[in-house]
Each structure stands twice: as structure tokens, then as C-alpha cells.
Amino acid sequence: MKFDHEYFDAGLYRMGTRCEKWDEARKENGDVLPLWVADMDFPSPPAVQEAILRRAGHPTFGYTGVEDDDYQAVIDFWQRRHDLEIEAEWLTMMPCVVTGIKCAILALTQPGDGVIIQSPVYGPFRMSVAATGRTLMDAPMTRDANGRYDMDLAAVEARLQQGAKLMILCSPHNPASRAWTKEELTALIDLLAKYNVPLVSDEIHADFVYAPGKFVPTLAISRKNVLSFCAASKTFNLAGLQQATCICPDETIRGAFRAQMAKSGVTCGNIFALEGTRAAYNEGDAWLDGLMDYLDGSRKYLAALVEEYLPKAILTPMEATYLGWLDLRAYGFNDEQLRERTVAAGVQFTGGKFFGDNGDGFLRINIGCPRHYIAEGIIRLKKALEG
Ligand SMILES: Cc1ncc(COP(=O)(O)O)c(C=O)c1O
Structure with a gap:
């Protein structure tokens, strides 16, 4: 085809x-x-429908496990498309990115703690901070006469000085359509490191960067204190399947995140979601x-x-x-x-x-x-x- x-x-x-x-x-x-x-x-992609139909042909739909090939599909795709080396151990499957954001906030901060966002930004960032009883600390982006946005690192630093405990980044940015450069991401990560504040990097739009731009994974810059969230859902239009992945090389942060997922009762293992996602990553x-x-x-x-x-x-x-x-x-x-x-x-x-x-x-x-x-x-x- x-x-x-x-x-x-x-x-x-x-x-x-x-x-x-x-x-x-x-x-x-x-x-x-x-x-x-x-x-x-x-x-x-046709391979998604074929995989789901194939599995639907078996007439029972019991509890289903996440297997090695589900992790491998994510690893291979990110290696091929974004030149990022990922280890299977770093991956945690989750039903969707917004669930991951809420669990990360709960895992890495205490009630009332400040969480930085950069508005205007995808509304559920703000809503997740409110829903978890944390304090929103906005560091709005700057905007030039052509409508192009930039990070305001001075505003981010002001929030860090006020005691912010976590930052949520949208990379690439929805709705500002920015593909952050290596230099911009490095400057942000260096700043957060100075205050020892972890970063949740929502990379659900990673596959939509137009040439000559190139998506830069946050994990290519730092493996410490970063949780990166990705999914096949936007890329291949599978949001109804409800399947996403957290990539986190930092053992301490990953452990806290997984413990919160367990505490919140968040599980993963939807038969069709796993079949469809694997097919999309491998054959899309x-x-x-x-x-x-x-x-x-x-x-x-x-x-x-x-x-x-x-x-x-x-x-x-x-x-x-x-x-x-x-x-x-x-x-x-x-x-x-x-x-x-x-x-x-x-x-x-x-x-x-x-x-x-x-x-x-x-x-x-x-x-x-x-x-x-x-x-x-x-x-x-x-x-x-x-x-
Ligand atoms: C930046 C961003 N994050 C997360 C989501 C939603 O992801 P999910 O359906 O996996 O929660 C969207 C959907 O538009 C989005 O734009």
C-alpha cells in the first residue's frame, strides 16, 4: 500500500x-x-488493524501480560527514529500520558508543593497540578512579533527560587509548535540540576517535528532526574487504545514513580492496546x-x-x-x-x-x-x- x-x-x-x-x-x-x-x-497504519483483528479472532479475552517484545518495540522505534539508546529496565507501561503526569506529581512532590509549567500549554498539565493538590507555578514563555515562543529561563529560575519541586515540560510544545533545540534543553536541564528539581518531559508529540528541525529527546541530554513520557497514540492515531510508556533511567525516580502507580491502582495490559501499539511501532x-x-x-x-x-x-x-x-x-x-x-x-x-x-x-x-x-x-x- x-x-x-x-x-x-x-x-x-x-x-x-x-x-x-x-x-x-x-x-x-x-x-x-x-x-x-x-x-x-x-x-x-494497516498493520495495527491487522494485529488487532488477528488477536480478536481468538475467542477469549482474559488477563494479559506485557511481554519482552512490547518493550523491545518501544526501544527499537526510539533507536531508529530518534537515535536514543534505551534499556528495557527503564520502561514502565501505563494507560496514558496524563495518568503518568498525575502519578509523577504524586510520587515526586508533597501536597502544596510548587510545580512549574510554561504556559500557554496543554491544559491537563495545569489541571493535574490542581487535581493533586499541588501549587501551580507558571513560568510563561515569551513570544515575539511573529508569534514564535521561547522558554523564559529567568521566570523558571524565579519559580525554582520560590521553592518549586517539579517541572513539567511539553517537548515538542503543544500548542506553541516548538521543537526545543539541544541548547535550549541543555540550559533548562542545567538550571533544574542546580536546584535538584526533577523534570517530567511529555514527549507525546516527538514524531511530529518538521525538517530541517529534529526532535531532541530530553534523555539524550540527561539521564538523571528525568521522566520522559511517550506513546504511539498521537503518532499513529491510537488514543482510543490507551497505551503509553514512561522512560526513566534514574532508578530512584523510577522506583518512586512505580510505587505511586501501584498505590493509585494503575495497571497496564489491555490486549488490544498492546497488539496495536507493537504493530504500529514495528511496522508503521x-x-x-x-x-x-x-x-x-x-x-x-x-x-x-x-x-x-x-x-x-x-x-x-x-x-x-x-x-x-x-x-x-x-x-x-x-x-x-x-x-x-x-x-x-x-x-x-x-x-x-x-x-x-x-x-x-x-x-x-x-x-x-x-x-x-x-x-x-x-x-x-x-x-x-x-x-
Ligand atoms: C502534550 C500532550 N500530552 C498528553 C496528551 C494526552 O495523552 P494521553 O491521551 O496519553 O493522556 C496530549 C493530547 O493531546 C498532548 O497534547
Whole structure:
């Protein structure tokens, strides 16, 4: 099978599959084009479906173990795609990254302790800090006139001086589309080391960095005091399977994390999740290369559409992810008004305030879909802003 532009342009019909992106959005907002949650409108690699169907052919579904080949699939994939050497012992399977974030917070901090994030950032970082009874310590990123974001290390250091006990990094960054460089990550890790503060690095978007950029794994810089979270779920569109992995070479941190997982009753071993994830990691390279080629064209297409139809908007340069971050403040609407207007115009994005108060007046657009949806979404957005 060829994973070319025609394949990704074709997309697939998802309604009626209990799909959160399409079915849940429509329950709430009617007939909208859903360009919100980070889930793609493409079929997963055929090997995933084949593996799941093969296992489903056996008629019983009892307790299932994680085996050596499940760990090996992660190790081989990261070696091939990111040039990172991983040892099986470092890996802990978990149902999803957000569960891992919550367990890491519980394992590595005490109630009330400060946890650093860099807003605007994926909302569940903030929500996990609140849910675990810790104190949010934001070190907002800086942003230039072109909408490009940078880490504010002075703000991070101020939080460390205030006694922060943990930091959660989004690498690559959602929604700022940054692929952090080796220099940036090294500077951050050196700073955290000075205060002996551990880092949770959420690397779920690792496979979505556009050339000439390159994803730099945090673990390639430091093996101490770092928990790296990854998954095949975003890369191959398997979020409904619920399977992710924590990579942690640091024995002390890893032990604390595993103890918390056990205490919280978090287990892993969903038959279909393991089958599908192994197949994706082992047999999904050609599909992923085709996808990245398609998305690379789509991010350029989005930039051209924004320039033509939304001259007052600023699209943050997309170095990574399939999520575009649009500054629409020049149009003068707040988060709620943008939501009402876009839904009325028949399109749904993720509102900027999901990523923090400094996201007010912004929208995040998901371009992990056939390209004609992007064009339709931008036309509807123009109507929403001008109507
Ligand atoms: C940065 C980031 N982390 C985690 C997740 C969710 O991962 P999971 O479904 O494994 O909890 C997402 C989903 O959009 C994300 O963007």
C-alpha cells in the first residue's frame, strides 16, 4: 500500500464510531467541522488493524501480560527514529500520558508543593497540578512579533527560587509548535540540576517535528532526574487504545514513580492496546513517513490560507505537531465569543484558554485531517470573525 498524498487526502468517515472528535462535538454543537482535539482523521497504519483483528479472532479475552517484545518495540522505534539508546529496565507501561503526569506529581512532590509549567500549554498539565493538590507555578514563555515562543529561563529560575519541586515540560510544545533545540534543553536541564528539581518531559508529540528541525529527546541530554513520557497514540492515531510508556533511567525516580502507580491502582495490559501499539511501532515507519510528508505540506497550506483569508491573524510558526496556534486578538473577541461565533459558523477549534489565561483570544486548529477540511475550516473561521 502507498501512503501518498492521495491516501491521506481521502481521510475516512468517522461519525457513529463513538469518536470524541466528531460524535461528541456534534452532540454539543450540532453540525460542526471538528478541528479541535488532537486526534487525526486518517486511518491508522494497516498493520495495527491487522494485529488487532488477528488477536480478536481468538475467542477469549482474559488477563494479559506485557511481554519482552512490547518493550523491545518501544526501544527499537526510539533507536531508529530518534537515535536514543534505551534499556528495557527503564520502561514502565501505563494507560496514558496524563495518568503518568498525575502519578509523577504524586510520587515526586508533597501536597502544596510548587510545580512549574510554561504556559500557554496543554491544559491537563495545569489541571493535574490542581487535581493533586499541588501549587501551580507558571513560568510563561515569551513570544515575539511573529508569534514564535521561547522558554523564559529567568521566570523558571524565579519559580525554582520560590521553592518549586517539579517541572513539567511539553517537548515538542503543544500548542506553541516548538521543537526545543539541544541548547535550549541543555540550559533548562542545567538550571533544574542546580536546584535538584526533577523534570517530567511529555514527549507525546516527538514524531511530529518538521525538517530541517529534529526532535531532541530530553534523555539524550540527561539521564538523571528525568521522566520522559511517550506513546504511539498521537503518532499513529491510537488514543482510543490507551497505551503509553514512561522512560526513566534514574532508578530512584523510577522506583518512586512505580510505587505511586501501584498505590493509585494503575495497571497496564489491555490486549488490544498492546497488539496495536507493537504493530504500529514495528511496522508503521512507511505510514509515518508518508504522514509527515503530507502534514509538512498541510502546515504550509495553512500558513498560506491564514495569510490570504485572515490578514490580521498571526499563526505561530509550526516547527512541530499538527496543531496550529492562531493569535486572533486583533479581531477583538474573547475566548467565549470566539467559541460562540465559530460554532455558529459551523466549525469547532480548541479555545485558547484551555492552554492558560494568556491563550485568551487565540484558537488552536488541528490540521491532522484531509487538506480540504483545513480550507473549509479557515473559510468558516473568516465568516465567524467577520459575520
Ligand atoms: C502534550 C500532550 N500530552 C498528553 C496528551 C494526552 O495523552 P494521553 O491521551 O496519553 O493522556 C496530549 C493530547 O493531546 C498532548 O497534547
